[in-house]
Amino acid sequence: MKAPRVVGVALALFAxxxxxxxxxxxxxxxxxxxxxGSIPGARLDLIVSDNxxxxxxxRAPRLMPNQLLLDAREVExxxxxxAMRGLxxxxxxxxxxxxxxxxxxxxxxxxxxxAAGRPGLARLALFTRQAAQQVCGLIR
Numbered sequence: 714m715k716a717p718r719v720v721g722v723a724l725a726l727f728a729x730x731x732x733x734x735x736x737x738x739x740x741x742x743x744x745x746x747x748x749x750g751s752i753p754g755a756r757l758d759l760i761v762s763d764n765x766x767x768x769x770x771x772r773a774p775r776l777m778p779n780q781l782l783l784d785a786r787e788v789e790x791x792x793x794x795x796a797m798r799g800l801x802x803x804x805x806x807x808x809x810x811x812x813x814x815x816x817x818x819x820x821x822x823x824x825x826x827x828a829a830g831r832p833g834l835a836r837l838a839l840f841t842r843q844a845a846q847q848v849c850g851l852i853r
Contacts, residue, residue: 740764743789743816746841750810750825754853757845761785769849777848781840788840791833795821802827812837 740763748757758770765782766774777785796819804811808824814837821834828834845851 741817743785744792745815746837747813748810748841750808752809752853754851755810757841757849757851757853759841759844759849761844767844767848769845769851772849775848777844781843781847784836784840784843788833788836789816791836792816792821793818795831795833810838812841 743761743763745758745760747759749755758768760768761777762768762774763782763786765776765779767777768774792814793816796814796816799819800821800823802823804824805826808826810825811822812825812834813822814820821837823831823834825838828838842853845853
C-alpha cells in the first residue's frame with residue numbers, strides 16, 4: 714500500500730517548499746535532547762523544531778503529528794525554569810535512562826528516576842519516547 718507513503722512524502726515536500734518560500738525564514742528549534750542508558754535502543758539524539766519537525770539521530774527532519782508539536786511546546790514551557798538555572802541531577806545507581814536537554818534558556822540533565830517528582834522532566838521523558846516511536850520509527 715504505497716498511497717499513504719506517497720501522500721506523506723508529498724506533504725513533507727509541500728511543507729519544505731512552503732517554508733522555504735517564506736523569505737528563507739526558518740523556525741527556531743524548541744530544544745535538543747540526548748538520551749542514553751543501559752538498555753538496547755536507549756541512545757537517541759533529537760532536535761525538535763517549532764516548525765513541526767524532528768531530527769532523529771542526525772537524519773533529515775521528519776514531520777511530527779500536531780499533538781506531538783503541542784506537547785513539545787508544553788515541555789519547553791515546563792522546563793524553562795530548570796533550564797534557566799542549569800538544573801543537573803546526578804545519575805543514581807538504579808536509573809535506566811539519562812537525559813540531557815538544551816534549549817534557548819539553558820540546559821537540564823537528569824536520570825529517569827528524577828522524573829517522578831518533576832512534571833517537566835516526566836513530560837520530556839514521555840515526549841522523547843513518543844517522538845522516537847511515532848516519528849523516528851524506533852523501538853524505544
